[in-house]
Amino acid sequence: MGMVQTFGMWGRLLDVDLSSGKVAEMKVSPVTYRMFIGGRGLAAHILWRELGRRWREVDPLGPENILTVLTGPLTGYYPGIKLSISGKSPQSGGVVGSVVSSHVAYAIKACGYDGLVIRGASRDPVYIYVRDGDVEVRDASRLWGMRGVDLIKALRNELGRDAPSIYIGPAGENLVRTAAVMARWFHAAGYGGYGAVMGSKKLKAVVVEGSGPLPPVANKDEFVKLRYEVIDRVASRVTFRRWGTTSAIWRVGHDTSSEPVRNWQEEWHNKEEFNHVLIEWRYWAKNPWADWSCPLACMKVSKVGIGGVTYLSDGPDYEMGAYLGTNLGVFEVDKAIALSAMADDLGLCGIQTGNVMGLAVELFERGVLTREDVGYDLRWGDFEGLRRLMEDIAYRRGVGRVLAEGTYRAAVEIARMKGVDPGEVLKYAVQVKGVGIGAHGIRSRKDYPQPIAYAASVQGGDHTSVAGLPANSEESESWSAFLDSAVVCSFTSTDEDMMIRFTNAVTGWALTKEELYGVVGPRILTLQRVMLLLGGPDVRWDPRKHDDNPPRFYEPLPSGPYAGSFVPRDEVRKNLEEYYKQLGWDENGIPTEDTLKKLGLYDLADAVREIRRELGAG
């Protein structure tokens, strides 16, 4: 297996060029891991190093983009199994660190590598097959066009066994910007739109089988002790274990009043039939179900039949139940499950797709989109119309061609089609910087996201990477950046003291809380922030305008126990200024040169000067 570069990691990545078919090895130094940890942080570092100088010109759906598939130092050691997927995002134009539960993560490490860097584009459909030290780029012509379930069966037939894989469905092939990188039927790296990036490279799947050991850890006794402690703690989360996130379909909608309902026109519902107890009783075919090494086991498999078709889905988990249920006015559980199963099979991110579908239905209701535009009627809760719309998006048919561009670009295009000011359509678009907002609202103030959660996030509307004050606590986006870089599931994560001790036991580092919040977290966020503000080629974000909430979040909640609640604009502005200050960014949220020096990111100085110059801010 060669020499260990740093404990917990091998120090090398597979560098696969799909244009030439060449495979090389990319070394990652211990210093780089110490600075960027792994996963999301390492992805941002690689992308900046390889593409930074021409970042604005890089088409996320062109061969020059790089797709990263990375593990982190805690992969294989910390309970739960996640894989980091990143690249230049076709949604934000920046870097989104997306994660997916996947056995591919430990398989990569068991092959003696820490991840894959995939560049170029194949002319014909291919899949990458890695087995221990061998890498093949294989023909995938017969797999192209397949949906998720059929693809998994076909790969199983071809390989003679179930092998860990990540893959795309038709949506990714058709370069739909809301396409996800999928794993094991139901899991999705949805944020960022990397399913479309795989599609642009004609890459149908990555299959990895590893039989080797994981790299050694620095302090085995401490690691074993902490691992048992974490397993005990996580397994004791009995409510989560029993219900997964499905219980939030009722709790977030009814109790905290922060669930999207009909494109966020409301955030509350009292539909008692739309709840986890009913789902468990009627539809769960398997509970609990876990991925490798996960003591939480929050997955549940649902099975429903509608119109002679059987649909299998995970949960639905909260985000799917919300975005493909309440957000579309669907309050019949079986239909929400069916839409969730469809999104998985088509390879669509249920959040981003449910977000743009909600926009479409509201625009239809308001008469902005018409039957002539769509070809059929769009109505809240109309399963047949919504099913058809989702397929149209996945295959870019009819109005689906426009909606496949994702919420922000679709809103701008619809405004152009209708000859109205973009703001007239964007006011119904619930997104930040090209990324549809996850199903956790901010107006009631009873859920976890703060008023600047999305406005200041370097990943736009990503509900798993929210910004917050104070910047030196778990409320900060630095915490998410750390978990996504160590590559840990946020549901199995524990307190900061434990996470830091665990990381140090595996890596041999002497990471401290002060370093995490003062240097490492801000370093990753600052790097992502600069690439987000550079953007391009078709989007450019002005922080004075786009570091903000969607207009809808400034409207008072119309219903529920917190009716009348809204987030005051002056509070958002004040909190943004404080957040920028705590991260060492200027009053416009642009990192200062002193901050770049402190974080060891001075190679960003020219880019930052360019951004500041364009804003007329010195």
Added chain:
Amino acid sequence: MFCLQFYGNLAHSFGRTLCLDVDRCVSIYSLIEELLRSKGEPISVDELLITTADGKQVEHEATTCDLGEVRVLRLVRGG
């Protein structure tokens, strides 16, 4: 005196710091659960992360006699 430091939106509901006169040793988790109930907060103590000032999770058996101050945060951020 036993003090609670609230973070995020919990601070919006309770204020950043809440100090209580507690005249006997009571379970910290039960105390917080009671506080949530009395304020009608739509969250259960299971959804919270209660830590010491240095970020270490408070044991379920801990009482107000063991610690003078705790931090109260959301445990689950996502889902």
